[in-house]
Structure formats: C-alpha cells, structure tokens
Amino acid sequence: MINFNYETDFILDSEENIASWLSAVIISEKKKEGEINYIFCDDEYLHKINLEYLNHDTLTDVISFDYTMGNEISGDIFISVERVKDNAADFKVSFDEELKRVLVHGILHYCGYKDKGEVEELLMRTKEDEKIALFHVEQ
Template structure:
C-alpha cells in the first residue's frame, strides 16, 4: 500500500495515478509492494530528521528509511518539496519531473541500487530515467 502524507502546504496531484506508477515501478524490479509512506515536507522538517537520525547537518531532498523484508518493499520516504523545487530549477526540468525522479529514487534504493560512486550513480540515473518513462513524464 502506498500512502501519501503532508507536513507542509504541498499536496500531490493525482495521488491514485502516482500510487499506481509506484506500484508498477516496484513490480518492474521483481519486488512485492508492502507498506510505503511518502512524507512531503519542507527543508526545516527534513533537516531536523537528517540531524536527529543520520547526524548530518545539511539540507537534502530525500531521506528514506528502509524496512524491506526479503522481496517485499517497505519504508518511509521523506521528501523536501523545497529542495525538489530548487533542484528542478538547477537541472532545468519541471518540478513534476524532478519530484517523480526523487520518488522513484527512494524506491530504487529499497530495490538495492546505490548512488555512491560514479558507476553506481550512473546506473541509478539510468534506472530513474527508465522509471520516469513508465509514468510518461517528459524529461
């Protein structure tokens, strides 16, 4: 089950379509859907989590807590919509595309993909692009 929670003024458009896409992303990686919660928040909220749980004193766009058991994907994915907007501007893409990329990124981590190091990062970007195309989002 895919859940969407809001700790900011942001609200996701087309929740059902996005949930169906996330489900398809999971199946495309030969995984089973468990309980996945997306929590949309602002920089301040995510920064506090980053400090408290990871001891990192920096802003980030996403923090994911992986509760995957075997082949069943479970976890909490916190996304700063402020960071996503800034990244969209920096990368010259729409907010929608960058948000979907970050949402897929969290799921891909749960599927075992890493993004530390050049080779892993290239594979992660390739997988993100593949998953974005499943939502028919123009990049």
C-alpha cells in the same frame, strides 16, 4: 500499500496516478509492494531528520528509511518540496519531472540500487530515467 502524508501545504495532484506508477515500478523490479509511506515536508523538517538520524548537517531532497524484508519492499520516504523546487530550477527541468525522480529514487534504494560511488550513481540515474518513462506509459 503506498500512502501519502503531508507536513507542509503541498499536496500531490493525483495520488492515485502516482501510486499506480510506483506500484508498476515495484513490479518491474520483480519486488512485492509492502507499506511505503511518503512524507512531504519542508527543508527545516527534513534537515532535523537528517541531523537526528543520519548526523548530517545538510539540506537534502529525499531521505528514505528502508524496512524491506526479503522481496517485499517497505519504508518511509521523506521529501522536501522546497529542495525539489530548487533542484528543478538548478537542473532546468519541470517541478513534476524532478518530483518523479525523487519519488522513484527511494523505491530504487529499496530495490537494492545505491548511489555512493560514480558507477552506482550512474546506474541509479539510468534506472530513474527508465522508471520515469514508465509513468508516461502507465497514464
């Protein structure tokens, strides 16, 4: 089950479409959907989590806590809407496109993809692009 929670004034346009797409992403990776909670927040909220749980004193767009057991993926994915807006401007893409990238990023981590090294990061970007393309097919 995919849940959306809001700690800021942002609200997704179509939770049903996004949830359906993310479910399709999970299936495409041959995984089972457990409980996945998205929490949309601002920079300050996510910065506190980054400090408290990861000991990182930086701003970030997404932090995921993975509770996956076996083939069933579950977890909490925190997204800073402010960072997504800024990153969209920096990367010269639409807010919606950048939002899809961070939405799927956490799911891909739960599926076993990493992004720490250059090779891992390249594979993660390729997978993000592949899964974003699924959104357009699903609609």
